[in-house]
Amino acid sequence: MIITNSLDEVKKREKALSIIKNIVESKGRDSLFDLTGLSGGFIASPSELSLLETYVGPAIFEEDLQKVGRQHMGGEKILPLNRTSSGILATILALVEKDSNVVHYLAELPAHPSIPRSCKLVGANYFETDVFEDFSIPDNTSLVVITGSTMDHKVIDEEEFRKVIDLAHENNIPVMVDDASGARLRTVVFNQQRACDLGADIAITSTDKLMPGPRGGLMAGRGELIDKIKVKVNQFGLEAQPPLVLAMLNGIKNFNEENLINSFSRKDELFKLLNEKFDYFETTPTGVMISPENLAKEISVPHNLSNNDLAFVLSFILLNDYGIITIPAVSMPGASATIRFDLSTNDAFNLNLNDLCKKIESSINKLQDVAINEDKCREIVF
Structure with missing residues (x-):
């Protein structure tokens, strides 16, 4: 196992934040896509x-x-x-x-x-x-x-x-x-x-x-x-x-109800695209998700990772390779390891759903390649 206690969860969060910082400094904020549904903001004059x-x-x-x-x-x-x-x-x-x-x-x-x-x-x-x-x-x-x-x-x-x-x-x-x-x-x-x-x-x-x-x-x-x-x-x-x-x-x-309503309709489009490639994605009210248990069902290679470990590794692949922020990479200890792609966020409005589907598919394929190597997975997370 990779993540075994709360300290491990703190350490992986620190790593995720350092990746986010590097992306912003080297490529700009527009290269990040916060799909956590927790992106928040600070509006002030x-x-x-x-x-x-x-x-x-x-x-x-x-x-x-x-x-x-x-x-x-x-x-x-x-x-x-x-x-x-x-x-x-x-x-x-x-x-x-x-x-x-x-x-x-x-x-x-x-x-x-x-x-x-x-x-x-x-x-x-x-x-x-x-x-x-x-x-x-x-x-x-x-x-x-x-x-x-x-x-x-x-x-x-x-x-x-x-x-x-x-x-x-x-x-x-x-x-x-x-x-x-x-x-x-x-x-x-x-x-x-x-x-x-x-x-x-x-x-x-x-x-x-x-x-x-x-x-x-x-x-x-x-x-x-x-x-x-x-x-x-x-x-x-x-x-x-x-x-x-x-x-x-x-x-x-500044809360806009229309953003939630729009994401409610777009989530069906993304789910349909992912459903052509995978078997275990589910819809949420504002996007799609895959639980650690269902992610494990998508991985066919033998490995020693826990279901949560698989979700953590995938979240870091998404962040490292495509600047996509999901909850498992940045969450506090004890939070759910389910990976959600929330379409109610400001960043989601700028995403082409076909392109997002391809990035998710590529990331899961990479997880499939590295899951057999626990040391490589640990390196990705930490």
């Missing part, structure tokens, strides 16, 4: 940048963020954070007691690792399921968690969404929704209601997912719970700093 002081920035921009944030997310109050994971941690620190239960329903396992890790930090018992009939709320449960859209963009059924919320509230238990990409994917593409409008007490989204905002977290929900969570946020330095607040504000203002 010179006059706004001049106000990014420690105390002036929040005074100027946080009130406006409250307004646009409520329009985007619903809820009574908005809380900006430095990461979605930070908001999840702060919520569990604020609402979950040691030895109590946290139960989680999502469309497909596994959950984002920040949720069970946060439960472990406070000494809570954690249970997750993607089978609705198996979901239950035991005694001494302090928090119910719902994921609106998984790391691989599997979207929850709205009727099941409502039923889980209703069941929690019948037991007087608050509901937190991890709506990292779902705050836009569910509402725009699947016409679902915002999490807070469905009755969630807390919802959090990632402001770089499927929108032109920064890597940060935006929480919405009931005012008294937001205030309670905000105490923990400030105690542990999890709050969004002024530059993030400004970029979140402008990211939401």
Whole structure:
């Protein structure tokens, strides 16, 4: 195996970032194609940048963020954070007691690792399921968690969404929704209601997912719970700093629903092209993907790599050879190793889908050639 622990994942990410830097410096930004769906952005005018002081920035921009944030997310109050994971941690620190239960329903396992890790930090018992009939709320449960859209963009059924919320509230238990990409994917593409409008007490989204905002977290929900969570946020330095607040504000203002809708139609064209060459690609709401397990089925040569290793190597071939950025190359430890080609990003609009298909085919063929040589694969990743 190539990737065996979290440190390995950190090291491969450092390598990927160095490759990206070299491509930008030697060929220019136009030679990179970020298809992660997490490309985000930082939209700001010179006059706004001049106000990014420690105390002036929040005074100027946080009130406006409250307004646009409520329009985007619903809820009574908005809380900006430095990461979605930070908001999840702060919520569990604020609402979950040691030895109590946290139960989680999502469309497909596994959950984002920040949720069970946060439960472990406070000494809570954690249970997750993607089978609705198996979901239950035991005694001494302090928090119910719902994921609106998984790391691989599997979207929850709205009727099941409502039923889980209703069941929690019948037991007087608050509901937190991890709506990292779902705050836009569910509402725009699947016409679902915002999490807070469905009755969630807390919802959090990632402001770089499927929108032109920064890597940060935006929480919405009931005012008294937001205030309670905000105490923990400030105690542990999890709050969004002024530059993030400004970029979140402008990211939401510049969010274009048409981009998601257009990617929804283009993904079928790309899938059709890939389906002529391969057997195991799948569609996502905004593109195509291949899981590590399915990628392994496409590789016919004998090898000693894990399924995730194959995905990591392929992601580095795509990056090295064609400047295509996918999540496994740049992800944080514990993230899904599924390779997604998201067509909602700005870079995707400039790609010819026939050309993209040829590059993906060439990269998988190269993976086929090198998979038998573990040392060569390790060299590619590290």
